[in-house]
Amino acid sequence: MHEITLGRVSETRAAADSVRYRERLRVPWWWWLPGFALAGIIAFEVNLGIQSIPMWIPFVVLGLVAAAALTWLGRVDVRVVSGTAPHGETELWVGAAHLPVGVIARSAEVPKSAKSAALGRQLDPAAFVVHRAWVGPMILIVLDDPDDPTPYWLISCRRPDRVLAALNA
Template identity: 30%
Template sequence: MTYFSEKLTPKASVLISAAVIAGMLGLLGLPFSLTATYIAIVALAIIVPFVLWAMSPKVRIVQAGNGPTGIELQCGRAHIDLAHLGEAYVLDEDGMHERLGVESSGRDFVCYSPWVKTGVVIDNIDDADPIESWVICSRRPDRLVESLKTHTPSR
């Protein structure tokens, strides 16, 4: 069962810009072959935006794993059982900028997407884990925090 799911994809304007720029790179083949140039333009204009979209991380809260609660926070390939998480705080654009800049720590797990300006900080209360907190980009940080509060046993 999925309680929260969000894919941190680029905006449509970014994907269109990537397609245009990638297609323009296909023009580099013009001195060699006109047919190859047309193929390169079309292929690059399709492949580059698809790769940007496909490689975007997904943030989910799902019923999975065999941890204490059986409910996990998944950020890309990283995952943690909700029993090991403490308080969650919403970060606006300025707060996210500060947290990833001046207040950053080498002991934070960061799920970053350059396309998303807001996020969440979640305290890690597992003493055996060297990670102090999870910093996660999210377009819907309020819904993520609410879902965490609803399903985390420590709250």
């Protein structure tokens, strides 16, 4: 039986079948309220300064800008996918960056209380960091790859225990 591939459709289906864990780091729902309030205040100010345009245009334009900005902030996916690496091993994907499980030496959860220390003086400038302020815990993944100058990954995620379990499975 021959499989018909339709570009991204078949890639997406194949990737969805092998996903062990997936999480999108969206902004909290309550961020949308101040975002639209700020857009409304700025639109009101624009209406006071420019009276030659219809009153509703700044509200629509700045409302769309606020929605686009909040959506853009929450665009990063954290996922663990099995069987996609060249040798069929599991990979950790964070946005467009990916890491084969074979190069992971150690991994651990960084609780919310230790997050500032991990991102402060102890942070190695060569580390790969994906930090989202609205996500409490993080995971630390120490690498053992002589070809990669990155010592470790520090990634925000809401359920670090599930990510680590998917990596170790």
